[in-house]
Amino acid sequence: MTVVGSRQLRNGMSCFVGIGIPSTVANLARNTHAPDLFLIYEAGVLGSKPYRLPLSIGDGELATTADSVVSVPEVFNYWLQGGRIDVGYLSAAQIDRYANLNTTVIGPDYHQPRVRLPGAGGAPEIAAHCREVTIIMRHTRRAFVSEVDFVTSVGLGPAANLRSELGFKGAGPVEVITDLGVLRPDPVCGELALVAVHPGVEVEEVLEQTQWPLQVSPSLSITDPPTDEELAVLRDLISRS
Amino acid sequence: MAEHLELSQAVSRYVQDGDTVALEGFTHLIPFAAGHEIIRQGKRNLTVSRLTPDLIYDQLIGAGCVRKILFSWGGNPGVGSLYRFRDAVENGWPSPIKLEEHSHAGLTNRYVAGASGLPFTVMKGYLGTSLGQIAPHVRFLDCPFTGEPMAAVRALNPDVGILHAQRADRLGNVQVWGISGVFREVVMASRRVIITVEEVVEELERHPGDFVIPAMAVTAVCPAPFGARPSYVQDYYNRDNDWYRRWPGLSKDRDAFLSWVEGSVMGGSG
Numbered sequence: 056m057t058v059v060g061s062r063q064l065r066n067g068m069s070c071f072v073g074i075g076i077p078s079t080v081a082n083l084a085r086n087t088h089a090p091d092l093f094l095i096y097e098a099g100v101l102g103s104k105p106y107r108l109p110l111s112i113g114d115g116e117l118a119t120t121a122d123s124v125v126s127v128p129e130v131f132n133y134w135l136q137g138g139r140i141d142v143g144y145l146s147a148a149q150i151d152r153y154a155n156l157n158t159t160v161i162g163p164d165y166h167q168p169r170v171r172l173p174g175a176g177g178a179p180e181i182a183a184h185c186r187e188v189t190i191i192m193r194h195t196r197r198a199f200v201s202e203v204d205f206v207t208s209v210g211l212g213p214a215a216n217l218r219s220e221l222g223f224k225g226a227g228p229v230e231v232i233t234d235l236g237v238l239r240p241d242p243v244c245g246e247l248a249l250v251a252v253h254p255g256v257e258v259e260e261v262l263e264q265t266q267w268p269l270q271v272s273p274s275l276s277i278t279d280p281p282t283d284e285e286l287a288v289l290r291d292l293i294s295r296s
Numbered sequence: 297m298a299e300h301l302e303l304s305q306a307v308s309r310y311v312q313d314g315d316t317v318a319l320e321g322f323t324h325l326i327p328f329a330a331g332h333e334i335i336r337q338g339k340r341n342l343t344v345s346r347l348t349p350d351l352i353y354d355q356l357i358g359a360g361c362v363r364k365i366l367f368s369w370g371g372n373p374g375v376g377s378l379y380r381f382r383d384a385v386e387n388g389w390p391s392p393i394k395l396e397e398h399s400h401a402g403l404t405n406r407y408v409a410g411a412s413g414l415p416f417t418v419m420k421g422y423l424g425t426s427l428g429q430i431a432p433h434v435r436f437l438d439c440p441f442t443g444e445p446m447a448a449v450r451a452l453n454p455d456v457g458i459l460h461a462q463r464a465d466r467l468g469n470v471q472v473w474g475i476s477g478v479f480r481e482v483v484m485a486s487r488r489v490i491i492t493v494e495e496v497v498e499e500l501e502r503h504p505g506d507f508v509i510p511a512m513a514v515t516a517v518c519p520a521p522f523g524a525r526p527s528y529v530q531d532y533y534n535r536d537n538d539w540y541r542r543w544p545g546l547s548k549d550r551d552a553f554l555s556w557v558e559g560s561v562m563g564g565s566g
Binding site: 074075097098099100109110111112113114115117118119124126127128131132135136159165168171173174175176177178179180183184205206207208209217220221222223 | 377
């Protein structure tokens with residue numbers, strides 16, 4: 056999942072990075088095929104080149120290796136809302152068939168949640184304003200639901216013209232990478248379909264782990280396994296963090 | 297000119313029960329020493345605001361200081377849950393707290409509006425989200441020029457803004473560098489401003505990327521060496537990541553938390 060995620064990043068892109076898997080993905084890409092990836096962390100850190108993977112979004116390592124450090128209003132109002140970011144990486148506790156994301160509460164009643172999650176952070180703005188959004192998360196039946204309990208970050212529907220109605224300039228989610236495979240939205244209706252599985256994963260397994268009747272692309276492919284170089288760089292990154 | 301005060305004097309004089317208080321600092325420069333002083337002085341019914349409640353508000357909530365919290369991301373970064381926060385939300389312990397939940401951009405812009413002397417500011421946020429339906433200080437409007445949908449967020453003007461910085465001079469000018477978060481916005485939005493500093497120096501030597509808050513915008517400056525631990529102060533000390541990882545063990549259980557407060561906060565060692 057991490058390796059496939061890193062391959063989508065092209066050299067020279069600006070990439071808005073969250074902590075955890077997104078940060079690992081972005082730094083793997085920066086240490087393999089995309090050395091000039093411009094990483095932005097929401098603490099206001101622009102062009103960071105961390106040697107170790109950070110534990111928190113504002114670790115000193117991110118700031119001291121950055122081209123520039125700006126305030127939080129600047130990062131959200133100028134860099135994100137201003138439309139400067141090519142790609143944002145997001146994860147969530149729940150995702151639905153239109154790639155709406157929930158990181159707020161599990162359960163139907165916000166005021167009496169079954170599980171209280173951390174909340175929105177920078178995710179709604181990343182989802183709204185980046186030119187493209189890639190979602191990366193584990194593929195489980197609990198997470199891949201027909202409809203999210205709470206829309207923290209807006210995806211691609213149910214209304215097909217949702218994003219243009221809301222005035223969002225960014226395309227929204229273009230890809231969902233999971234530990235089982237890759238999903239992409241239908242270009243017209245925005246519903247996610249399975250386009251690839253990782254080596255050794257059966258389509259049935261993906262369908263079982265998805266609560267809605269997941270469409271499978273007629274041109275379903277199998278992702279390339281991690282190369283020796285990708286694995287070596289990834290292990291090295293993790294071992295020094 | 298800002299007053300130079302002991303932290304205990306500043307908190308006693310400028311933080312009142314029932315106040316709206318913003319102890320900010322985005323991962324960097326979190327004013328833990330000031331938070332512990334608020335706990336020691338038994339302040340009650342506070343409305344507290346922070347983008348990331350972090351351990352500092354977990355501690356204030358568990359110690360019973362908080363009535364309402366404004367926040368946008370309530371976790372222990374890279375570690376997991378804030379158990380005192382969750383216990384108060386889910387079980388009302390030690391007392392129920394009200395939530396006002398935002399996105400980072402939304403709460404940030406509430407400070408920006410407050411600092412700007414405006415009743416509100418506009419942003420392209422909350423649109424299409426469930427947050428937009430529950431956040432009480434968010435309204436939707438059309439841009440008067442283009443007709444685009446926008447969100448208006450109401451100004452936030454804390455009674456007290458509390459921040460931590462690298463250093464101050466004798467006059468109370470405060471120098472800050474590294475990740476600044478919403479430092480300037482909270483200073484300018486707040487009615488009273490307490491800034492704890494690592495050191496007070498005769499003259500501020502400039503540092504790459506720094507900014508200086510003029511003394512006239514500061515109410516009180518208090519020396520508090522290591523006052524941001526276990527967060528960090530760039531060029532003074534690093535973030536104590538191990539302490540953040542240990543916090544669940546100290547806070548998940550109510551009795552364990554109370555004995556931590558008794559031993560580490562009330563005892564004064566912070």
